[in-house]
Amino acid sequence: MRASFVFSEVATGLRRNVTMTVAMIITTAISLGLLGGGLLIVRLIDKMSEIYYDRVEVAVFLTEDVSTGDVACTQQPCVDLRRGLENTPGVESVVLETRDQAYARFKQIFETQPELVELARPQALPASFRVKLADPARFPVIEKEFTGRPGVLSVKDQGTFLERLFDLLNGVRNATFAIAVVQGLAAILLISNTIQLSAYTRRTEVGIMRLVGATRWYTQLPFLIEALVAGVIGAFAAIVAMVVAKYAFLDRILAAPIEANIIPRLTILDVVIVSPLLLLVAVGISAITGYVTLRMYVRL
């Protein structure tokens, strides 16, 4: 096999159908970029669940009189509540968060929104027991047991809020993958179409090749490589787009929540881990599409 010959044929082919080639590259890049975005969201979700499920607690908020009257929790009903919580099976730890501590934490969380901090008064925040469960699924037991007990304002599971957040993120991920699949279909049709066009514009060459006894590989390889080259360029474009999106867009817009440790930072390492997958998908799809197209539609 003479590589120089094959590659000069590939270059000619790509140049001749330059508009189709560009369309093929752009569609492939968009599809792969979306796929990469979806994969990055998956990584984000993984990281977030690590951070959050570690921190998930059940909060037993205390009534106003306990919050102000028994700050150190040395009187009834606070003492009983604490003991009751500590003795419930499945409870790992119970920590009292006083009104002042709650306010301090509030200030920290909303550091970047001073006007909100300005508005809030410590009096608006109840004291609470932060209860850590060995198994977060045991929440209903705690809720049933302690809701309505003297001194208890309400029992809240932070997990339900997190579930909503993760539902949202999963939804975004699924939508991204869905669009990636639709775009991917468009990319496949374009690749197929471009190869057919390419084979048509080179029908004289291909006819002569057949006639003089070129093997199937020799006739097909330039077309296959054309599709591969476009696919790989598309993949690189998608990777570059992801890097740009990370630095120019994600890091800036999400700067505050990332600083506050609410949303984990996506590092360049995440992009690097996702990239080979995109390349692999690009190579696989363009090779298979190319091969099938040549078999089905092009007489070589």
Next chain:
Amino acid sequence: MIRLEQVSKVYRSSTRPALDRVSVEVDKGEFVFLIGPSGSGKSTFLRLLLREDVPTKGNVFVHDWNVAKLPRRKVPQLRQRIGCVFQDFRLLLNKTVAQNIAFALEVIGKPAHTIRKVVPEVLELVGLEGKAHRMPHELSGGEQQRVAIARAFVNRPLLLMADEPTGNLDPDTSQDIMLLLERINRTGTTVLMATHDHSIVDSMRRRVVELNLGRVIRDESRGVYGVGR
């Protein structure tokens, strides 16, 4: 060299067979004219030899190959030993004369040093030395056909098939092309030429196989185009 045994070919779109129980044998080194009106089966004859089609019935042998039974992946080997020339030359218009000839060798994987050696040789054989770097559109029809013949011959085929090679050329140029084909024939290459050209067939006095409605109606060793035409 070529042997057709009771070969019939029926195309799906037609009720009448394109070839009807045709048996022809051509020895190595022969020069054979294949004549007959349009639709008589000449093109089908050539297509079967090249394995562009397979016969509906009968056997086709070229050299050592049972063509109809040849596995797909071996078809290129057959075609590498058959040179083809057409009425419309079929040159690549964006390549020079030398590149056109080299192309036929490149695509079957011949090494570059071989190509550099044999292309000038074959250009000399067809009388086009000095025109290696011309583009096809800068050449006359006769010269273009010489390039096509050079391309067909450059890999030293066992069999050269020419389908109306003089169909687009004036009588003088046609004579030149025939002299060239004769010269190639003298190197031992079997030449099979389908033609309508009376004067050429009559003047060469070579073997003539005449087809009509898919049948061989005449096979003469030193024939003319036809009596009373």
